[in-house]
Amino acid sequence: xxxxxxxxxxxxxxxxxxxxxxxxxxxxxxxxxxxxxxxxxxxxxxxxxxxxxxxxxxxxxxxxxxxxxxxxxxxxxxxxxxxxxxxxxxxxxxxxxxxxxxxxxxxxxxxxxxxxxxxxxxxxxxxxxxxxxxxxxxxxxxxxxxxxxxxxxxxxxxxxxxxxxxxxxxxxxxxxxxxxxxxxxxxxxxxxxxxxxxxxxxxxxxxxxx
Amino acid sequence: xxxxxxxxxxxxxxxxxxxxxxxxxxxxxxxxxxxxxxxxxxxxxxxxxxxxxxxxxxxxxxxxxxxxxxxxxxxxxxxxxxxxxxxxxxxxxxxxxxxxxxxxxxxxxxxxxxxxxxxxxxxxxxxxxxxxxxxxxxxxxxxxxxxxxxxxxxxxxxxxxxxxxxxxxxxxxxxxxxxxxxxxxxxxxxxxxxxxxxxxxxxxxxxxxx
Amino acid sequence: xxxxxxxxxxxxxxxxxxxxxxxxxxxxxxxxxxxxxxxxxxxxxxxxxxxxxxxxxxxxxxxxxxxxxxxxxxxxxxxxxxxxxxxxxxxxxxxxxxxxxxxxxxxxxxxxxxxxxxxxxxxxxxxxxxxxxxxxxxxxxxxxxxxxxxxxxxxxxxxxxxxxxxxxxxxxxxxxxxxxxxxxxxxxxxxxxxxxxxxxxxxxxxxxxx
Amino acid sequence: xxxxxxxxxxxxxxxxxxxxxxxxxxxxxxxxxxxxxxxxxxxxxxxxxxxxxxxxxxxxxxxxxxxxxxxxxxxxxxxxxxxxxxxxxxxxxxxxxxxxxxxxxxxxxxxxxxxxxxxxxxxxxxxxxxxxxxxxxxxxxxxxxxxxxxxxxxxxxxxxxxxxxxxxxxxxxxxxxxxxxxxxxxxxxxxxxxxxxxxxxxxxxxxxxx
DNA sequence: CATGAATGAGGCTTCATTCAT
DNA sequence: AATGAATGAAGCCTCATTCAT
Numbered sequence: 001x002x003x004x005x006x007x008x009x010x011x012x013x014x015x016x017x018x019x020x021x022x023x024x025x026x027x028x029x030x031x032x033x034x035x036x037x038x039x040x041x042x043x044x045x046x047x048x049x050x051x052x053x054x055x056x057x058x059x060x061x062x063x064x065x066x067x068x069x070x071x072x073x074x075x076x077x078x079x080x081x082x083x084x085x086x087x088x089x090x091x092x093x094x095x096x097x098x099x100x101x102x103x104x105x106x107x108x109x110x111x112x113x114x115x116x117x118x119x120x121x122x123x124x125x126x127x128x129x130x131x132x133x134x135x136x137x138x139x140x141x142x143x144x145x146x147x148x149x150x151x152x153x154x155x156x157x158x159x160x161x162x163x164x165x166x167x168x169x170x171x172x173x174x175x176x177x178x179x180x181x182x183x184x185x186x187x188x189x190x191x192x193x194x195x196x197x198x199x200x201x202x203x204x205x206x207x208x209x210x
Numbered sequence: 211x212x213x214x215x216x217x218x219x220x221x222x223x224x225x226x227x228x229x230x231x232x233x234x235x236x237x238x239x240x241x242x243x244x245x246x247x248x249x250x251x252x253x254x255x256x257x258x259x260x261x262x263x264x265x266x267x268x269x270x271x272x273x274x275x276x277x278x279x280x281x282x283x284x285x286x287x288x289x290x291x292x293x294x295x296x297x298x299x300x301x302x303x304x305x306x307x308x309x310x311x312x313x314x315x316x317x318x319x320x321x322x323x324x325x326x327x328x329x330x331x332x333x334x335x336x337x338x339x340x341x342x343x344x345x346x347x348x349x350x351x352x353x354x355x356x357x358x359x360x361x362x363x364x365x366x367x368x369x370x371x372x373x374x375x376x377x378x379x380x381x382x383x384x385x386x387x388x389x390x391x392x393x394x395x396x397x398x399x400x401x402x403x404x405x406x407x408x409x410x411x412x413x414x415x416x417x418x419x420x
Numbered sequence: 421x422x423x424x425x426x427x428x429x430x431x432x433x434x435x436x437x438x439x440x441x442x443x444x445x446x447x448x449x450x451x452x453x454x455x456x457x458x459x460x461x462x463x464x465x466x467x468x469x470x471x472x473x474x475x476x477x478x479x480x481x482x483x484x485x486x487x488x489x490x491x492x493x494x495x496x497x498x499x500x501x502x503x504x505x506x507x508x509x510x511x512x513x514x515x516x517x518x519x520x521x522x523x524x525x526x527x528x529x530x531x532x533x534x535x536x537x538x539x540x541x542x543x544x545x546x547x548x549x550x551x552x553x554x555x556x557x558x559x560x561x562x563x564x565x566x567x568x569x570x571x572x573x574x575x576x577x578x579x580x581x582x583x584x585x586x587x588x589x590x591x592x593x594x595x596x597x598x599x600x601x602x603x604x605x606x607x608x609x610x611x612x613x614x615x616x617x618x619x620x621x622x623x624x625x626x627x628x629x630x
Numbered sequence: 631x632x633x634x635x636x637x638x639x640x641x642x643x644x645x646x647x648x649x650x651x652x653x654x655x656x657x658x659x660x661x662x663x664x665x666x667x668x669x670x671x672x673x674x675x676x677x678x679x680x681x682x683x684x685x686x687x688x689x690x691x692x693x694x695x696x697x698x699x700x701x702x703x704x705x706x707x708x709x710x711x712x713x714x715x716x717x718x719x720x721x722x723x724x725x726x727x728x729x730x731x732x733x734x735x736x737x738x739x740x741x742x743x744x745x746x747x748x749x750x751x752x753x754x755x756x757x758x759x760x761x762x763x764x765x766x767x768x769x770x771x772x773x774x775x776x777x778x779x780x781x782x783x784x785x786x787x788x789x790x791x792x793x794x795x796x797x798x799x800x801x802x803x804x805x806x807x808x809x810x811x812x813x814x815x816x817x818x819x820x821x822x823x824x825x826x827x828x829x830x831x832x833x834x835x836x837x838x839x840x
Numbered sequence: 841c842a843t844g845a846a847t848g849a850g851g852c853t854t855c856a857t858t859c860a861t
Numbered sequence: 862a863a864t865g866a867a868t869g870a871a872g873c874c875t876c877a878t879t880c881a882t
Contacts, residue, residue, distance in 0.1 A: 032242045157415075159408055159411075159412075160408075163404070163405055163408050164408070164412075166385075166388060166389070166405055167381070167385070167405060167408060167409045167412065169384070169388060170381060170384030170385040170387070170388040170389070170405075170409075171377070171380060171381045171384055171385075171409075172384065173384045173387065173388065174379070174380030174381055174382065174383045174384025174385070174387070175376075175377070175380040175381075175384070177380070177383065177384070177387075178376060178379060178380040178383065179376070179380075194373070195373055195376055195377060195380075198369055198370075198373050198374070198377060199377045199380070199381075201369075201416075202369075202374075202377065202412075202413060202416030202417055203412060203416060204416075205367075205415065205416040205417075206411075206412030206413060206414075206415040206416030206417075207412055207415075207416075210420065
């Protein structure tokens, strides 16, 4: 019996092994400059093996983004489920969640925007693409919940909760891109945290019903 | 000397001709999928000629971003110079300026964020790169002026003006990326404007001293 | 010793199982487009197992051709052995035999001609290659017998029997290739039979001593 | 003025240069074992250049076959146009024409059957493919003319002229394949000529109305 | 200045074959 | 004997860049 299971576990482990290596290389060189050869070398496997676990370069890349989205969703669900937090406290928790997502994988998130927005990745298998969209929509909806709650409790100004979620997400991703770009000059300094704090400070003040 | 000048003017005109073509193609296909051949065809020149005006593909691309930054800077200077506007009115004007920048070139701006943030383009000649940085910093400083003024007039809460500028810029770029990514699904709808309005609405309320 | 035999029989059965699967796949996709993986899947075995029974892809393929040659030879021997048929009747029987060979495996025979004639397959182990040659020569000799008989009985014109056999074989293989190529356009129609009839009609008239 | 023309001529010359090299290599190694690298080396060009003149390997290969078909058609038209030859003389001329086609390119014709019949070549651009079919049909019709004439003059037995053309073509191609395969063992000897003579001898006798 | 044919390095991917289990 | 994951060589093709005209 357990033999099937073990196989499955080992397969999953290999996938992870590859993804870890891929993450390192993509983060360092970006999508197009990264070669499958690079990833093979980093993961100490052969190029052929990579294709046993991922259909192609695009799909390998996408699976990394997918993992982040998964993590994001989990964190967000955690926030919205908290019974004994006020909406404003939940916004604070949202900030922490987003920051953790960033810390979970500071560089890949950048490439994720590259994936998400434009360029290439219509070579993703529709399967994967649809999964990513679903996951992403789910995360946005989860975020919107917080705002809806605040509005319903008459604590936040009346704006479309979905739009507010969009603003938060855009702000977050914009900050990641922008602050990270500063790190190219000054790699040691952590730029994101303080700016994210200010941004959320203003956001909280801005949506608060006076 | 008139002859020298004319030569120079014609050279500049050619550069523009190429840039216009390049903008179209990059916008449609993104950086890596665009070939020099594509640009040559669109500009009705030969590939060889392209290299007489731009050192390489990267630099041609960067020059487009540069032009947008130029335009942004001009618009921002225009806003800060307005004597008879209150800081809050200037924020509104800032919003309009940003939106115009987006309209000036909706797609290239997206690619610019890619350039700016992640992927590759550290193969830009240091010259160009430093120019871009200078211009970008200048724009940020210009934006910060508005906030500084508001703070000094005791209308805005006390936050580091530069950080506020960063937040605005990040929010803007994040929204462009995010809303544009939605357009992949629903190409006709203009997503940016209403969301940008909400974002600035909240920003304005958020920094306003009560 | 019974045990040895049984082993041997089982080994042979496995070989057959693989060959049946291989035949299906090769027929559908042709030699180079067929992967060992394809054959493994079709035969419900693993790729590794394939190599326990056949040295390599080429040899597996060749063994299929070999089987057809075997079948051909048997049919031809059957024809030549018939005591109570006139040479001309034997020619008719030859036609039927050839057509049966075709029906036995319509598509593999096509690939066999590829193998036989051109492309690649000089990487066959000399052993196999020589076997195939031997078998093929035997078949040709068997065919020639019919013509020799007809000539000796003064019914056919005097031509080298071996050359006549060559002509028949070439005509047959040429027709298979040619008519099959037409089937690409019109897959349903059976082209070979009527054309083969005409060809043999002319052949019979052509060699008949008037 | 002439400048455009010269360019065109040079382009054509390059194409020929590549085709000559390709012919040599394909003939020696067959289609799948031939690499573009091989052809590049043989033609003393770079691989990239090959793709400036031919869309891909398949199309380069097909163009060789196309050239043979062209040559065949020309020769056949020449035969059918001859006013002062009897149908039977035209059959003799047909034989010579076919033999010349073979001599024009003894080895490529073999690969042509490979192309024509099965396997790969559905990656040919529909354009090229349709051209080849058109040309091939034309040649067959031209051949059929001879038989039709003979039948109308009551010299040949009544069989469908098109079917007779098919038989001749199949016989020819079958012989080329078969006799060429013998050359693998005995490369010096010219096998085709005498067998082709016998084949046509029998054919002529076979269709002649007694 | 302008051209555009030629280059050739390098990328992605496939697949026959091996070998540890 | 059977497996099938892993290998890695090798192929096709693209495209930024150069250079002779």
